Amino acid sequence: MKKLLFSALLFVCFSIQAQMKAEDVKTFTLKNGMKFLVVEDSSIPNANMYLFYKVGSRNEYQGITGLSHFFEHMMFNGAKKYGPKMFDRTMEFNGGANNAYTTENVTVYTNWFPSSATEVIFDLEGDRIATLSIDPKMVESERGVVLSERSTGLENSKWELLSQSVQATAFQEHPYHWPVIGYEDDMKNWKQSDLERYFKTYYAPNNCVTVISGNVKFDEVKRLAEKYIEPIAAQPEPPKVMIVEPPQTGERRILVQKDVSTPSVMIAYKIPATKDESYYALTILSDVLSSGKSSRLYSSLVDKKQMATQVFTNFGESFDPTLFGVYAIAAAKVNENDLEKAIYEEIEKIKKDGITENELQKIKNQKLMEFYGQIETINGKSNNIGTYEVFFGDYKKMFDAPVAFNNVTVEDIKNVAKKYFTKSNRTVGILKANTEE
Secondary structure, three states: OHHHHHHHHHHHHHHHHHHOOHHHEEEEEOOOOOEEEEEEOOOOOEEEEEEEEOOOHHHOOOOOOOHHHHHHHHOOOOOOOOOOOHHHHHHHHOOOEEEEEEOOOOEEEEEEEEHHHHHHHHHHHHHHHHHOOOOHHHHHHHHHHHHHHHHHHHHHOHHHHHHHHHHHHHOOOOHHHOOOOOOHHHHHHOOHHHHHHHHHHHOOHHHEEEEEEEOOOHHHHHHHHHHHOOOOOOOOOOOOOOOOOOOOOOOEEEEEEOOOOOOEEEEEEEEOOOOOOOHHHHHHHHHHHHOOOOOHHHHHHHHHOOOEEEEEEEOOOOOOOEEEEEEEEEOOOOOHHHHHHHHHHHHHHHHHHOOOHHHHHHHHHHHHHHHHHHOOOHHHHHHHHHHHHHHOOOHHHHHHHHHHHHHOOHHHHHHHHHHHOOHHHEEEEEEEOOOOO
16 A cells, blocks of 8 residues: 555656756846746646745834835726726736735735736736826725724724734744734834835845746747846845744743634744755644644544634745644534543644554655646646745745655654643643633
């Protein structure tokens, strides 16, 4: 059985290599420092452009929290050539669509379009990078939008309220302490000078990695980049985030009260940044715990014991040491303390006995099939290439991922669980209704 599983794994690896190789990614860097990664793929008549700006809430400080997310909104509100609402209208007129997201670490803009519209997309992006309008009237309008988004999110989402509270408790000095959306008082009091300085610093071309995949030609992409993007001046390198979170020396706990029908529990463990060698073992451990109905936490807490209605883990890429979160919503009449204890019991089993070879191989196959499925599409190509370039320091490391996953052993899983999933390294949040009269 193991030989069959291993053969399947090798087949996936070879399929990935046949589908796409490191040399299929062509690169160039403009004189202003913006790096481009290009994948020619004529399998469909479309293309995309992913712009990874290395700016997120970790680049903020108290007084200007929320600015990274705010500029995600402002980037669609007009520039010199394409005025208010014209970015979306022009893209839609040319058959394209777009999206964007902000995290603690990056702000990413995504454009999808027929390859015939490639020059228009370059014109749109060059315009807003070079001459984004930060008009005070537009600022006030968009300020109201993000303030409403903040209050609505906290009101309607158990996850949002609890995770923000746990994160603020887990990080006491590092800027991961505040939420991506920012603090309300800061959002109400951003100054025009704050906005202009932040945009100039972090939306500089030398602070961006751009990935283009699809029915494009490298030479044409380079020509358009030199025409529309290269004239934009580089800026001094943004200030580095120097704050290091002090070691946690004991369990931290926080109780959040809200009108909810059943309690929720979040347990967050400090783990290293993405570049650390433990990344692949932690990724597999996350899936062992909560991916699918056969996962450890789901099968135990939801299926067998019926203590939870939902359980999942939260673990993503980061530049600095971050959190591995375990989140569960209690079933009716289940006490939050019993649910928390049941989660620890499953974690302790892994720390003590590890996982089985079959369990590990199943997850490896799932991860590789997922990876293979992603890079079959131009969206998956651009997103993965950009992620590896930005968080791992080199897009070529993406092509090492199959081997890196395959090299993880059951002992590696046991070791990372023992190393990071300790009482003194965890922050626990409980969300429950206020029962006081």
